[in-house]
Amino acid sequence: MISRQVLAYTSPFACYVLFLMLRSVVGPDSGFDTRWLYGAQVASVGLMMFTFRNDYGDLRTGALNLRAWAWSIACGIAVFAIWINLNLPWMKLGESAGFSALRTGGGLDIALAAVRLAGAALVVPLMEELFWRSFLLRWMVNRDFRRVDPRRIAWGPLLMGSLVFGVEHDLWLAGLVAGLAYGLLYIRSGSLWAPILAHAVTNGLLGAWVLAYQRWEYW
Numbered sequence: 001m002i003s004r005q006v007l008a009y010t011s012p013f014a015c016y017v018l019f020l021m022l023r024s025v026v027g028p029d030s031g032f033d034t035r036w037l038y039g040a041q042v043a044s045v046g047l048m049m050f051t052f053r054n055d056y057g058d059l060r061t062g063a064l065n066l067r068a069w070a071w072s073i074a075c076g077i078a079v080f081a082i083w084i085n086l087n088l089p090w091m092k093l094g095e096s097a098g099f100s101a102l103r104t105g106g107g108l109d110i111a112l113a114a115v116r117l118a119g120a121a122l123v124v125p126l127m128e129e130l131f132w133r134s135f136l137l138r139w140m141v142n143r144d145f146r147r148v149d150p151r152r153i154a155w156g157p158l159l160m161g162s163l164v165f166g167v168e169h170d171l172w173l174a175g176l177v178a179g180l181a182y183g184l185l186y187i188r189s190g191s192l193w194a195p196i197l198a199h200a201v202t203n204g205l206l207g208a209w210v211l212a213y214q215r216w217e218y219w
Contacts, residue, residue, distance in 0.1 A: 005146060008055035009135035012048040012127045016041060035099060035112060042119035045127050057146065058134055062191025072194045075185055076201025079178045083206060084218065086174040096170040098216035108211070116219065117207040125199035132179065133186045133195050137161045151190045158183045178202065 019041035023034045049056075064072065101113035138145035140157035162179030169175035182195035210219050 005055060006135070006139075008052035009130050009145075011052070012045045013131035015048055016045050016124075016127060019044070035101075036115075038099070038119060039115045042115075042123040046123050049127060049130070056130065056134075058192045062189070062193055064189070064191060064193050064197070068189050068191065068194055069197070071189075072185060072197040073201055075181050076198040077205065079181050079198065079202045080205040080209075082177050083171065083174045083202065084209065084215075086171060086177070091171060091173040093167065093170050093172050096217045099219035100216040101211065101219075102214075102216075113211055117204070117211070120207050120219070121200050121204035125196050125203055129182065129186075129192055129196045129199055132161060132165050133183060134192050136164075137183060137186070149190065150186050150192075151188075153183075153187050158187065 019037060023037050026032060026034050026037070053059075099116060101109050101116055103109045133150075135145060137153050137157050138148035138150065140160065141148045141153060158180065162176055162183055165179035166172045166174075166176030178199075182198055185194040185198055186192060188194075206218060210216065
């Protein structure tokens, strides 16, 4: 039986993936604008994390000092810059259809863009860092993962976890670099808030860049 602790860290991520699958199943021929499933997706993930909030002990500790804030923000900016430049064909796993926030007749759909940007910058970093860093990296060290001090995570779990994180994304090399950067922040700081902040900065900047230049394939 899967423990409540494992469910707390994995079920929000599983919920997010299930919605991705649902969007591909429904498809554009259904007559329903599947882009709006994203709102239900991040709302469902947020609700699950709220339900399990008392199980996230590492979110109640590890407050960042000024130096950690600076390093996390700098890391987030660097990963954003890397993400939009590691885009050669061999650095991709196929072509991404992306997520356009344009109306059918043209023009930006402000509500859709706001939902996408808020979800990517606020909900996704928390959900992914709970799963990829707090759970997976520590679980590879000890199945009783909550007992593992992140500062004791070795290179093996970091590399393996970052590789899997990378291939989860279309831009696999950029994803690998991001996974290593966020993982190192987690290990060096001992606080999950460091990679959460960096991830949020990356996604926020990426979202602003996508909207400014209409590079929907990066969404």
